[in-house]
Amino acid sequence: MLHTVNKSPFERNTLNACLGHALPDSAVLLIEDGVLAAVQGTAHETEMRKALEQHSVSVLGPDLSARGLSPEQVIPGINVVDYAGFVELTENHDKVQAWL
Amino acid sequence: MKYAILVNEGPYQHQASDTAYQFCKAAIERGHEVFRAFFYHDGVHNGSRFPVPPQDDRNIPVQWSELAAAHDIDLVVCIAAAQRRGILDEGEAQRQGKDGDNIAPGFRISGLGQLIEAGIQCDRLLVFGD
Numbered sequence: 001m002l003h004t005v006n007k008s009p010f011e012r013n014t015l016n017a018c019l020g021h022a023l024p025d026s027a028v029l030l031i032e033d034g035v036l037a038a039v040q041g042t043a044h045e046t047e048m049r050k051a052l053e054q055h056s057v058s059v060l061g062p063d064l065s066a067r068g069l070s071p072e073q074v075i076p077g078i079n080v081v082d083y084a085g086f087v088e089l090t091e092n093h094d095k096v097q098a099w100l
Numbered sequence: 101m102k103y104a105i106l107v108n109e110g111p112y113q114h115q116a117s118d119t120a121y122q123f124c125k126a127a128i129e130r131g132h133e134v135f136r137a138f139f140y141h142d143g144v145h146n147g148s149r150f151p152v153p154p155q156d157d158r159n160i161p162v163q164w165s166e167l168a169a170a171h172d173i174d175l176v177v178c179i180a181a182a183q184r185r186g187i188l189d190e191g192e193a194q195r196q197g198k199d200g201d202n203i204a205p206g207f208r209i210s211g212l213g214q215l216i217e218a219g220i221q222c223d224r225l226l227v228f229g230d
Binding site: 031 | 115226
């Protein structure tokens with residue numbers, strides 16, 4: 001399953017809820033304000049690095065740039081994808097769960 | 101692959117509609133079919149032809165209409181959500197005694213059954229909202 005998270009972890013706890021439910025073979029995609037969780041040096045970095053041990057984590061590049069963030073600021077191990085990459089993730093996972 | 105899209109937020113209020121639109125475009129570019137986009141809750145505002153955003157800004161309802169025309173996407177607005185928010189087609193305007201309709205080209209008003217059907221018929225159902 002692919003989980004999409006669109007809220008900043010500083011605003012709501014949907015990322016935490018998602019990671020608590022996601023099975024090891026599930027992937028997580030951070031979109032919209034959710035991209036803030038992918039940035040290095042925040043209070044959520046430890047949580048994200050732990051998530052990377054179990055899940056493939058991606059972040060939507062256009063949403064990073066829209067917030068003045070660059071791929072260089074992303075925690076190593078998190079894949080930066082474009083919209084085509086978003087579509088590809090939905091091709092590879094039979095269900096998509098949006099954590100709104 | 102066949103995709104169904106659910107949009108639960110209005111244009112300009114939240115990024116959901118923009119993300120859904122960009123996703124649909126990318127899916128089509130990768131050779132997939134977007135069978136239906138269903139607009140629910142405040143998402144029905146995507147289906148009005150009256151918004152006049154500044155010229156240097158994107159016109160979200162027009163973007164949806166154009167994408168639907170080019171790629172044969174069924175744009176469906178939930179009837180109960182639409183009635184509450186004043187989104188009307190010609191038939192609904194007449195039935196409710198209103199002096200005009202405002203539905204955008206390519207959109208049609210129908211029921212939640214269309215969302216369920218899209219979920220059954222499509223390989224993937226993606227939800228965009230707040």
